[in-house]
Amino acid sequence: MKKSLMLWGLLLALSFFLVGGSQPVQASGTIKVGIVLPLTGKMAKFGEMEKQSFEMALAEINAAGGINGKKLELLIEDTTGRPEVGRSVAEKLITKDKVVMIGGGYSSSVTYAVAGVCQQNQVPFLVNTGSADKITSSGWDYIYRLNPPVSKYASAVESLLTEVIKPKTVAILHENSLFGSKGAKSFAKLCKKFGYQVVLNEGYENGGIDYKPVLIKVKQKNPDIIYMISYVMDASLLMKQAKELKLTPKMFIGGAAGFTMPEFRENAGKASEKVISATLWHQILPFPGAMDYYKKFKQRFHKDVDYHGAEAYSACYVIADVLKRTKSLKNTDIKAALAATDMMTVFGPVKFTTWGKLKNQNKANTYVVQWIDGKLELVWPAKLATKPLVYPVDWLQTWGY
Amino acid sequence: MKKGNLTVGIFALLLLLFPLVVRSSYYQHLLIIIFIWVIIGSSWNLLAGYAGQVSFGHAIFFGVGAYTAGILVTKLGVSAWWGMLLGGFIAMAVALFVGWVCFRLRGPYFALATLAGGEIFRLIAINWESLTEGMVGILIIPTFKSKLPYYYLSFGLAAACILAIHLIMRSKWGYYFVSIREDQDAAESMGINTNRYKNIALLVSAFFTGLAGAFYMNYMGFIDPDVVFSLHYISIMAILVGIVGGVATIMGPAVGAVVMVGLQETFRSSFFGLAPQWVSEGHAIVFGLLVIFVIMFMANGIVGDWNKISRLFWRRKAVRT
Numbered sequence: 001m002k003k004s005l006m007l008w009g010l011l012l013a014l015s016f017f018l019v020g021g022s023q024p025v026q027a028s029g030t031i032k033v034g035i036v037l038p039l040t041g042k043m044a045k046f047g048e049m050e051k052q053s054f055e056m057a058l059a060e061i062n063a064a065g066g067i068n069g070k071k072l073e074l075l076i077e078d079t080t081g082r083p084e085v086g087r088s089v090a091e092k093l094i095t096k097d098k099v100v101m102i103g104g105g106y107s108s109s110v111t112y113a114v115a116g117v118c119q120q121n122q123v124p125f126l127v128n129t130g131s132a133d134k135i136t137s138s139g140w141d142y143i144y145r146l147n148p149p150v151s152k153y154a155s156a157v158e159s160l161l162t163e164v165i166k167p168k169t170v171a172i173l174h175e176n177s178l179f180g181s182k183g184a185k186s187f188a189k190l191c192k193k194f195g196y197q198v199v200l201n202e203g204y205e206n207g208g209i210d211y212k213p214v215l216i217k218v219k220q221k222n223p224d225i226i227y228m229i230s231y232v233m234d235a236s237l238l239m240k241q242a243k244e245l246k247l248t249p250k251m252f253i254g255g256a257a258g259f260t261m262p263e264f265r266e267n268a269g270k271a272s273e274k275v276i277s278a279t280l281w282h283q284i285l286p287f288p289g290a291m292d293y294y295k296k297f298k299q300r301f302h303k304d305v306d307y308h309g310a311e312a313y314s315a316c317y318v319i320a321d322v323l324k325r326t327k328s329l330k331n332t333d334i335k336a337a338l339a340a341t342d343m344m345t346v347f348g349p350v351k352f353t354t355w356g357k358l359k360n361q362n363k364a365n366t367y368v369v370q371w372i373d374g375k376l377e378l379v380w381p382a383k384l385a386t387k388p389l390v391y392p393v394d395w396l397q398t399w400g401y
Numbered sequence: 402m403k404k405g406n407l408t409v410g411i412f413a414l415l416l417l418l419f420p421l422v423v424r425s426s427y428y429q430h431l432l433i434i435i436f437i438w439v440i441i442g443s444s445w446n447l448l449a450g451y452a453g454q455v456s457f458g459h460a461i462f463f464g465v466g467a468y469t470a471g472i473l474v475t476k477l478g479v480s481a482w483w484g485m486l487l488g489g490f491i492a493m494a495v496a497l498f499v500g501w502v503c504f505r506l507r508g509p510y511f512a513l514a515t516l517a518g519g520e521i522f523r524l525i526a527i528n529w530e531s532l533t534e535g536m537v538g539i540l541i542i543p544t545f546k547s548k549l550p551y552y553y554l555s556f557g558l559a560a561a562c563i564l565a566i567h568l569i570m571r572s573k574w575g576y577y578f579v580s581i582r583e584d585q586d587a588a589e590s591m592g593i594n595t596n597r598y599k600n601i602a603l604l605v606s607a608f609f610t611g612l613a614g615a616f617y618m619n620y621m622g623f624i625d626p627d628v629v630f631s632l633h634y635i636s637i638m639a640i641l642v643g644i645v646g647g648v649a650t651i652m653g654p655a656v657g658a659v660v661m662v663g664l665q666e667t668f669r670s671s672f673f674g675l676a677p678q679w680v681s682e683g684h685a686i687v688f689g690l691l692v693i694f695v696i697m698f699m700a701n702g703i704v705g706d707w708n709k710i711s712r713l714f715w716r717r718k719a720v721r722t
Contacts, residue, residue: 040682078669078681083628084434084621088666092427109538113623120546134540176527178536178625203527 030073031329033319034093035104036086036114039078042207045232045263047106050129050312051076052301054104056293057316067323074316075099079106083113090117100329101126101322103315106308108132108150108178115143124334126322128315129308132178137357142331144338144352144360146318147280147311150179151186153255156366157227157278158190160380164391165251167224170196173214173238174229174255175206183229183255199223206231211241224250232258236267243271248395251276260369260376262304270400274393276370281307281347282378284386285367290346307347314345409652413560420552429548433620435662436555440562440613441635442642442654444606447566449640450649451575452602453582454504458515460635461499461522462492462607466614467629471539472532481541484615492611493604500600507585516632523630538625541618551620558616559655562609567651569605578602582649610639641688645695647702656703664691 035054038047058074066072075097079086093099094117101124105111111130118125119140127135127143131150136143161167170191174180181203191198199221202214215238218226226249228238235258242252254277258264265272283294283305293313297305318341323329326337339360342351352360368380372387379389420429441463449455469491470484503514526533533539545551569575577598580588589595618624629635638661646657668684671677699706 040685080669080684082634083623083625084617085665085669087621088427088430088434088669091430092670095426109623109625109628112538112540113621116540116542116622120543132537134537138540176536177627178538181536 030071031067031323032073032075032097032099033323034090034097034099034102035074035076036079036089036093036102036106036110037076037104038081038106038110039076041081043081043107046129046308047078047081049305049309050104050106053297053305053309053312054316056297056300057313057320061316061320067320072320072323074103076104079110079114081107081110083109086110086113087117090114094118094121094123099123100331101319101334103128103319104312105130108135108182111135115140118142122331124331124338126315126319126338128311132182133358136359136361139359141359142335144362146315146347146350146362146364148364148366149358149361150182153183153278153280153366154187154190156368156380157253157255160276160368160389161196161225162194164389165225167196167250169199169221169223169225171200171218171221171223171226171249172198172202172228173200173211173218173226174203175231175234176203177206180206180229187227187229187255196224204234206234208234209237211238212245215241215245215247219245219247222249225253226251227253227255228259229255230258232261232263233267235259235261235264236272239264239268239271239275243395243399246396246401250392253277260306262306265371265374265376270398272371273374273398274371274390274395276368276379276389279307279367279369280364281310282367282369282376283310284378284384285348286384287346287348288344293346310347314347314350317345318343318350416556417553420549426548429552431662431666433548433551433555435658436552436559437613437617438638438642438658438662439559439655440555440609440616441639442646442658443559443562443566444609444613445639446643446648446650446654447569447578448602448606450643450653451566451570451582452578452599453585454599454602455508455512455640456515456606457512457632457636457640458499458517458519458522459606459610459639460519460630460632461515462496462610463614463617463635464522464526464626464630465492465495466611466616467618467624468526468533468539468614469611470615470618471541471624474541475534475539476532480544481615481619482544484618485612488615488618489608489611492607492614496603496607497600499607500603504596504599504603516636519630519632519636523626523632526626526630533626536625536627538623538628539618540623543620543622551616555616555620558609558612562612563651563655565605565609570651574598574601641692643702645691645702647704647706650702650704653702653704660691660703661688664688 037050038044054074062071077089079089093102102118103126105114105127106129108130111127112135115125115135119142122142125143127145129147131147133149133151136145172184172187174184184201188198188201200218204214252275259277260279283291294305321343322337327333348364350362352362367378369376370379372390377387379385445459466488469488470481473479473484474481499518503511506514527535577593581595581598585595642657642661643654645660647653665684668687669681671680
């Protein structure tokens with residue numbers, strides 16, 4: 001008896017799946033695009049910001065007439081930040097929802113897994129945040145990327161170092177995931193190129209709460225600059241604990257991600273002051289609509305937005321532009337339209353080219369920002385700066401000792 | 402027993418026909434993930450449920466199997482399919498070492514030791530970059546575009562795993578395992594070499610988990626240390642699959658795998674798009690509630706407490722067979 005009941009239960013569950021599978025998908029009059037983002041889990045904060053930016057852009061695009069009269073529809077799905085779930089999501093979007101292309105992609109490992117599925121199914125994928133070089137250097141022709149690869153994140157810092165700071169010794173701290181360790185490697189390479197001595201290069205577990213052991217090591221080496229690649233919580237803790245230890249190099253430099261987030265200021269407080277960070281975008285950049293986008297976002301969601309949001313917002317406009325220009329919704333036509341992209345967005349000009357080992361990669365600039373009196377200011381390149389770079393810094397005075 | 406065989410037979414037939422009827426690669430993918438969890442859950446169950454050695458470190462064997470397949474490709478240029486053969490055996494070799502260290506301890510101390518073991522392997526995989534590529538991970542292009550080969554292979558592995566455990570539990574070994582679980586000292590005094598049989602349970606368990614890992618590499622095409630050596634997503638999930646389905650039951654982990662993977666996907670996709678989006682953000686809570694519920698009211702899992710459940714729903718006094 002009990003076994004047969006079990007059987008019926010399982011059959012019922014199975015049929016539920018089947019019914020779910022046979023639902024009609026493509027409603028006429030809309031064009032469906034899948035967006036993969038981490039909406040739960042450790043990276044949910046960035047994922048949420050990107051989602052809101054996608055939705056903002058979507059509303060604007062559809063209010064302005066959509067895609068040649070048809071409405072654009074975004075299916076924004078949660079990857080939970082895990083590759084195999086990301087893969088489930090991509091499979092679902094492609095085979096069940098029949099999306100014409102995919103966008104989004106936050107963390108490198110998930111982006112990579114999704115890119116694999118897209119390439120195999122020959123569905124175009126426009127990456128807007130996943131930054132590991134491999135994503136566009138694997139020779140995959142259906143994968144396009146809006147944001148620069150992580151190895152180029154430091155190019156503005158590079159010129160700042162050679163022209164202004166001229167350090168002799170460098171300490172590198174990085175969180176241990178693909179993003180952090182790749183970034184640290186390319187920065188170490190850069191140091192070698194300019195003859196800066198790397199006295200310490202250490203990874204740490206993202207999500208820790210005590211960074212003092214590693215910071216004490218840094219203090220013993222007394223480097224000219226400390227370069228840190230961190231997400232927002234570890235960035236705040238690193239700076240707070242550096243302040244407590246009175247660790248005073250010539251400069252603290254953040255490698256994008258956590259150091260430009262408003263939450264960094266909120267959590268680190270005074271310890272965030274005068275810290276500089278590489279960034280890929282800032283609202284004061286001279287791109288049409290950048291400031292407008294920033295203000296609209298702030299008004300609507302009551303929080304600041306950083307480059308993640310700008311990437312997502314721009315990606316949505318690129319997707320709309322591509323779908324307007326494509327001859328048909330066939331994958332090869334969309335791919336051709338992606339390849340022909342040449343437009344201006346709030347993130348800067350977007351054009352996919354092949355350079356070096358990278359294929360279908362947009363060439364985006366990078367910038368340096370500094371927290372000055374509690375506000376993030378663009379300080380480098382000098383000709384675009386909103387405030388001059390504060391350097392050298394008296395840290396103990398800044399921290400109020 | 403005969404009726405049970407018939408049920409299992411019909412069910413196996415349905416699963417064999419499934420991908421021929423349902424062409425959507427999305428559903429095929431979900432079932433493949435379920436099969437992987439059937440293997441891991443059943444293997445965990447053999448060691449923890451039957452032999453009583455609760456492991457919090459099954460990610461070790463899963464990860465080692467996956468990395469065996471991956472490293473064969475990146476370092477030796479050998480097809481990752483050889484990893485399917487080798488992955489299980491390398492996982493066994495690692496299991497010998499793990500057993501040598503951890504079986505000195507009993508009960509919760511054994512559990513803690515395996516938990517630490519899992520983290521150690523994860524950190525090794527992160528830092529031994531020359532071998533494992535570190536956090537960059539290993540990428541291979543999967544051999545088949547179609548999901549059918551993966552589907553049948555994983556189904557076959559899952560079926561073989563369940564069958565093997567079923568046979569083992571009917572043999573002398575099975576009785577030894579249970580006696581060790583019930584009272585290790587009494588078993589020892591009966592003349593059972595408890596250390597040897599605990600190791601045997603671990604080796605079999607590690608073998609199948611390693612196979613699952615190697616299959617994961619072949620199928621997913623991408624691994625990194627946080628994915629395959631994850632405490633949360635592999636080791637703990639293995640325990641949950643076992644507990645929810647039913648510890649020390651043959652079909653328990655299989656039911657557990659269906660429930661866990663099914664629930665996760667149902668909630669993640671907001672009931673396949675039928676419910677509002679915010680539902681998807683609740684999947685973590687649902688998992689937590691489910692585990693609390695199972696532990697409080699159905700300590701033997703869905704299969705183990707089937708009588709209780711059927712009484713609850715049908716108000717009928719079921720007879721335990």
